[in-house]
Amino acid sequence: MSLFLGLDIGTSAVKAIIIDAEDREQASAVAPLSIDHPHPLWSEQHPDAWWAASAAVLDRLAADHPKLMSGVAALGLSGQMLGVALIDAAGRPIRPAPLWNDSRAGAECAELDVKVADFAGIAGARPMPGFSAPKILWLSRHEPEALKRTRCILLTKDYVRLCLTGEAISDRADSSATLLMDTQAGTWSPQLAEACGISTGLLPELVESGEVGGTLRPELARRFGLRSNLPIAGGAGDNMAGAIGAGVVRTGDAYISLGTSGVYFVANDRFVPARGQGMHTHRHAVPGLFGQHGCVLSAASALNWVAGILGVVSIERFLAEIEAADLPPADIPVFSPYLGGERTPHDDPLATATLSNLRGAAGPLHIGRGVIEGVAFAIADCHDALIAAGASIGTIALVGGGARSRFWGQLIATVIDRPLLLPPLALLGPALGAARLARQASGGGLSHEGDRHGMTMLEPRAGWRPGLEERRAIYRQHYAKLPV
Template sequence: MKYVIGVDLGTSAVKLLLVNQKGKVLQTVSKEYPLIQEKAGYSEQNPEDWVAQTIAGLKELADCFSGDLSDIEGISFSGQMHGLILLDGNHEVIRPAILWNDTRTTAECQEITKRVGKEKLLQIPKNIALEGFTLPKILWVKKHEPENYAKAKLFLLPKDYLRFRLTGQLHIDYSDAASTLLLDINKLSWSKEICEALDIHPDLCPPLVPSHEMVGNIKKEIAEKTGLSEEMKVFAGGADNACGAIGAGVLEEGKTMVSIGTSGVVVSYEADGDKSFDGKVHYMNHAAPNAYYTMGVTLAAGYSLSWFKNTFAKEVGFDALLKQASKVPVGAKGLLFTPYLVGERTPYVDATIRSSFIGMDSSHELKHFTRAVMEGITFSLNESIEIFREHGKVIDKVIAIGGGAKSELWLQMQADIFNATVMKPNSEQGPGMGAAMLAAYGAGWFASLQECASVFLKDAETVEPIPENVEKYKELYQLYKSIYHSTKQVNKELMAYRNVD
């Protein structure tokens, strides 16, 4: 039997999966690392933490493996998108990585839109300038840390830096490159036009490769630290949402995935890059060959629930918290929550909006607040589904992965709010499974990712919407959507107080 490893470099931890040729996950390892948040809106990490914890995770996998380590044929990667790592001429990290959920770059987004033009942005990278993307971060460093920018010879995204440290090879795959705002997604090349408009030297951009391409082998020193074979093949991998889509089987038209992790995403397969959503949702290259996907994003999905628990119910376990919420009727007894803890992306593109609880009274208990948070997160994801439907996409079946797929309450809530059949994969490993599938395909085990999916991904259990709940949620959803417009100006004016100690 042969094996591959899928590595998912997330925001809070790196998760590693050991998978055999039948798609069975034999072992999982997770290693956490800290987030650096010095100011409101700032979000950074030390790339060295990713490397150290990944090596520790690989060693743990190898130590627990009872077979011949040379049978682990390949490794590939999924990674948090949009992050910026700047390297100097010696390929040393210049400053901490600026992450996807960092929102300091509003002025830079405005500059990009002005100098490049919205029409060009929708024509070339197919996305408008948003704070989360990589390009605004490059301009921020250029403007606010000129001494660091002057040292920069190359930028990478998180999983590409991790892979570089394991192999010594510098690349970025198309799906992650598409999340920078610098890629011409149809031509599969860096946009000279955008680089010139913003005075960015094209050499700052790394070499491009397909997600399933072999880019090298692990270095001798890594093999010695982990016990893995130096002959193990390393494949490029992809952006976490693209890999999550692969791991959920979103590999053909009509497939839509909802993932609730730290952020929440709605991903739908696109066979070509010629459609237009007017920048309302993201349009990017898939990690599957010659394919694309559209994506709506809720910046603080699972993060909203974990924040709520850690702030107001630290001593209560998640299972107990959700069990209490399951006893609360639809609508949380007239309580609504908006998950705008770090701003919002779809559909509002607003870095200054913040969360609200609306409708509180003295009868509300912890269980009502918990249910309201879960419903608010799901309402936010439904805004992306609504956009897809308005543009002609039929969404009657949704594949649920991430934290939202681990709760029967949340699965039913999604079915009711989306008014769609929700399917939960029997073996849901998300982006890590997608990375493992890219390694399996790249290693030649299968002729296509679709063939790999037919072996690796098993039938899902399904949850049907409850008609009575669907009708109640339709009314509540309209009330939920009104909160953004009612609180937008108040939140904008409160910004002046947020960075005051």
């Protein structure tokens, strides 16, 4: 039996899964990660934490499932995107890595927009806080000694690859989101790199997502019980790997992910640069396709935030209680989920969350309902921005941890007035996509014929629409009323 291992280095956890040739999950393991916020607008993790958590899940699988691990034919990588790991000549991280939700580089974004004519036409998106390029420019200005010591700049999953293989390699899909690439050509851009104060010599070798991007070190093969010379697939960023996991492999296919952040991804066989509304266009993990993206910076993390404040023990039970309560629409508060700024459609790292329309009857369930509706409204903003950008949206899958709640999914379906498909493997997310890319790197197929079969359809609820439209109109006023 051929087996494939997917390793996803997320923001809050590292997850590993083993699947067979029919996409049946055989085993999994998870290890947590935490985020540091040493200053306002900063969000960092140390690359060593990525490797420690990755090694922990592989050690767990080796201990619990040695026979499965010995049968793994290839390993695929996925990871949170846009992190900047500065690596020295000894292969060691120089400092903690600024993450995708780090917003310190606002001034650098404005500078890059002026420096490079038609920046978006080259990179696929305008410079925005959180993306790699402006953060590298910030580091070159504020920590020049760190840049002087740097011999390679790696993304999250690619630092883990360096630990696994000893090789500095990335894939074109994940790398296209750095804003350092000529995205249509699929090559590093000397012009964009120079604008950020570096040369392309600091950037890794590029491969396709489904190609081999290194082999496992012998000592790690022995430690984890994996075969020697195990091929490591190029892999992809979590947005693209999530698309592979959701079966989004043809133009027009789309998915919405309710993870730490919210992602709305549409596959397109044309390169359509995103020139506004916090949108971005990157290469897909499927050669010949691009992904048009909208991003909500706080999705499931907004629910986790309010659950923590309210002392909720089980989020799953909390969502079930919200659904069962059938709250009067007039008593539901209105929430804008800008807990860490917002990307789509505002591109505003300083935007703040708002909770309004509170009444005396409001309790924990009312506030929780307002929060998940606010995330649904933010996803709808992405939907509208994609349509305005000319995206042709076919079937839409719903994935990520938030997809456990069909109620939340139906709220989103109703707000965007489109049915959503819930794949049988919706909760496996980018780890499944990484495992599928491992299968492709070992000569197998990328997708499985069952991707679009056996799905649950979440239909819009006509009876909910009037109240949701009324509250969305209030939600839209929130941003307009924020202090400048």
